[in-house]
Amino acid sequence: MVDLRQSRDVPQVMLSVLFLAIMIIACLWIVQPFILGFAWAGTVVIATWPLLLRLQRLLFGRRSLAVLVMMLLLILLFIVPVALLVNSLVDSSGPVIHAITTGSMSPPDLAWLHSIPLVGEKLYSGWHNLLDMGGTAIMAKLRPYVGATTTWFVGQAAHIGRFMLHCGLMLLFSALLYWRGEQVAQGIRHFAVRLAAKRGDAAVLLAGQAIRAVALGVVVTALVQAVLGGIGLAISGVPYATLLTVVMLMTCLIQIGPLLVLVPAIIWLYWSGDSTWGTVLLVWSCVVATLDNFIRPVLIRMGADLPLILILSGVIGGLIAFGMIGLFIGPVLLAVSWRLFSAWVNEVPEPTTRAEDVLNDEQNSQASS
Structure with a gap:
């Protein structure tokens, strides 16, 4: 009897799989800078798609006008809050950074401890006793670490530019996804x-x-x-x-x-x-x-x-x-x-046999074997 099946060329299959893997990795490497922006855009578009369709019906069926309104809403939701956050961080961190860099940072007085019932006076006295015994020296030792921490946070401001880039890509991809x-x-x-x-x-x-x-x-x-x-x-x-x-x-x-x-x-x-x-x-x-x-x-x-x-x-x-x-x-x-x-589980019907009967059948089968 003649075997009509052709033998597999194993080296050819392996090289084909290797070539496909190299192509996939290369493509992912190329589009890697855009993956995060596209992922955010896809998430935003999927979540707001019913709103786009509703706006399109209200705007005489014009997709272009609906996309324009959605882009304005996204700018208000993403760009404006980020700008307010950056402005608030700059305004809030300015006095702290100035105090640390000029060396004028001093321990707080904590006068509000007086308002705590029963133990307020003791807490206030204990805090000032700690300061009198070397609180200033303690702050002098802690200042370099505080300064290093502040420097690290300031250094993270470089990531704001990358974040804004991803926001820009998200808006661009969102417009394309809304349109098509x-x-x-x-x-x-x-x-x-x-x-x-x-x-x-x-x-x-x-x-x-x-x-x-x-x-x-x-x-x-x-x-x-x-x-x-x-x-x-x-x-x-x-x-x-x-x-x-x-x-x-x-x-x-x-x-x-x-x-x-x-x-x-x-x-x-x-x-x-x-x-x-x-x-x-x-x-x-x-x-x-x-x-x-x-x-x-x-x-x-x-x-x-x-x-x-x-x-x-x-x-x-x-x-x-x-x-x-x-x-x-x-x-x-x-x-x-x-x-x-x-x-997958519901492809078969639920068990209808009682648990006791199943156990008895299993025990009987084991005893007979």
């Missing part, structure tokens, strides 16, 4: 179908839903809490309210919450003697801190029908593993993996 979003989505779905048939298409669609769920449930909730908390700080007269608002946004994004910033501000108001505004900020902080319990589940359900614990675990784990972009990568990976795993 349907074609890009169809191409990605086509590739997914070629790669994994119907399941690949479902995975791509689920990834889009997960991104929208995170954008609505996590980012929007964090923005609402940070803005409301910042308004409370500004009205209460807390200094550096803009900088504290940005810090509060970061703590809300990583699921720590706004109280990490608001509680010290409340304590500062009480210690400074402004108990009225301290009480107002305390009540306002209670409202702001509990908003996420009501807003986040509703918004996540609007984006995708996914378990809340899955989204939050992906947000925290992705942030630790990948940085800020991990806020979206983590939930997407967990959501897609969960749905694929669930679909």
Whole structure:
């Protein structure tokens, strides 16, 4: 009998795979400077695509006008806050840097310790006894380390230029994706179908839903809490309210919450003697801190029908593993993996036999063998 199957040319297969791997690595190397900007642009476009379509309907079906409005909104949401943050950092760090470089930095008096009931006087006396026994020498020893730390933070300002570059690339790619979003989505779905048939298409669609769920449930909730908390700080007269608002946004994004910033501000108001505004900020902080319990589940359900614990675990784990972009990568990976795993498990029916019968059958089979 003649074997019509052709023998595999192993060296040819190996060289073909090696060539493809080299081409893929080379392409990734070339586009590496644009990957982060494109990833942010894709995330933003997927999360805001329904808003673009709504604007297009309102603007007489003109995609160009809708894209223009969306780009203006993105500039207001990204460029303006970054500029305010940089300006606040410069204004806040100027006096500190001047005090350190001129050597005029001295230990604080901590006169507010008097206002602490029962132990305030003892704390104040103990602090000044420490200063009399060498507090100035202690500060002299600590000053070089403080100066080195400040120098490091100032050196990080060089990264602002890179961040602004990524913001610019994000805006450019966002405009392109808004303009040709349907074609890009169809191409990605086509590739997914070629790669994994119907399941690949479902995975791509689920990834889009997960991104929208995170954008609505996590980012929007964090923005609402940070803005409301910042308004409370500004009205209460807390200094550096803009900088504290940005810090509060970061703590809300990583699921720590706004109280990490608001509680010290409340304590500062009480210690400074402004108990009225301290009480107002305390009540306002209670409202702001509990908003996420009501807003986040509703918004996540609007984006995708996914378990809340899955989204939050992906947000925290992705942030630790990948940085800020991990806020979206983590939930997407967990959501897609969960749905694929669930679909694979549900391909067979659930067991209907009682657990006792299964155990008895297993024991009988082992005894007979």
